[in-house]
Amino acid sequence: MxxxxxxxxxxxxxxxxxxxxxxxxxxxxxxxxxxxxxxxxxxxxxxxxxxxxxxxxxxxHLQLLFVPPGVGIVVYLGAVRDEALPIAGALVISWLAGLATVAGLVVLLSRRSSEPGTTS
Known part of the structure; x- marks a missing residue:
């Protein structure tokens, strides 16, 4: 260990x-x-x-690793509040980018697995 x-x-x-x-x-x-x-x-x-x-x-014990960022957000709550719109925009855009990436991978991999000669 x-x-x-x-x-x-x-x-x-x-x-x-x-x-x-x-x-x-x-x-x-x-x-x-x-x-x-x-x-x-x-x-x-x-x-x-x-x-x-x-x-x-x-x-x-992964959940304990989320405590310091949570405390940091509370400590800098004023700065987070001032920048709420850019933060929300970044979250939405990154979420959409992740969703589009996963959807594209699903389509690509499902096409690949449905081709003749591939094993599942």
């Missing part, structure tokens, strides 16, 4: 160092997640690896 936590925190640390050192416009944890994804694609963990055990335990 300690091994898994070291992998997760190590990828985040490398992401932070890259973001700060190269002055990238992305947050370090996002870069760290991309690095972790690449590592997992290159080196698949075993079913009983510490990384999978650690991630399973963290996912069991």
């Amino acid at each position: 300690l091994n898994g936590m070291l992998w997760l925190l190590g990828c985040q640390l490398v992401g932070e160092v890259l973001a700060e050192g190269l002055h990238l416009p992305l947050p370090g944890p996002v870069i760290g997640m991309v690095l972790l994804f690449i590592v997992l694609q290159v080196r698949r963990p075993y079913a009983d690896s510490g990384l999978l055990q650690t991630s399973d335990r963290l996912l069991r």
Whole structure:
């Protein structure tokens, strides 16, 4: 389990160092997640690896990770209220973009699965 936590925190640390050192416009944890994804694609963990055990335990408590953003919204409620229209617009546009993307993927994949010679 300690091994898994070291992998997760190590990828985040490398992401932070890259973001700060190269002055990238992305947050370090996002870069760290991309690095972790690449590592997992290159080196698949075993079913009983510490990384999978650690991630399973963290996912069991995922709801706790939403507390800090909620507190931040309450702390900056005045700024959120002043920018309510742009925030609502961004939420609606991103929701529509996600909906259109999923719909397009469903159409594409359903066509692909209905072609002759494909197995379901």
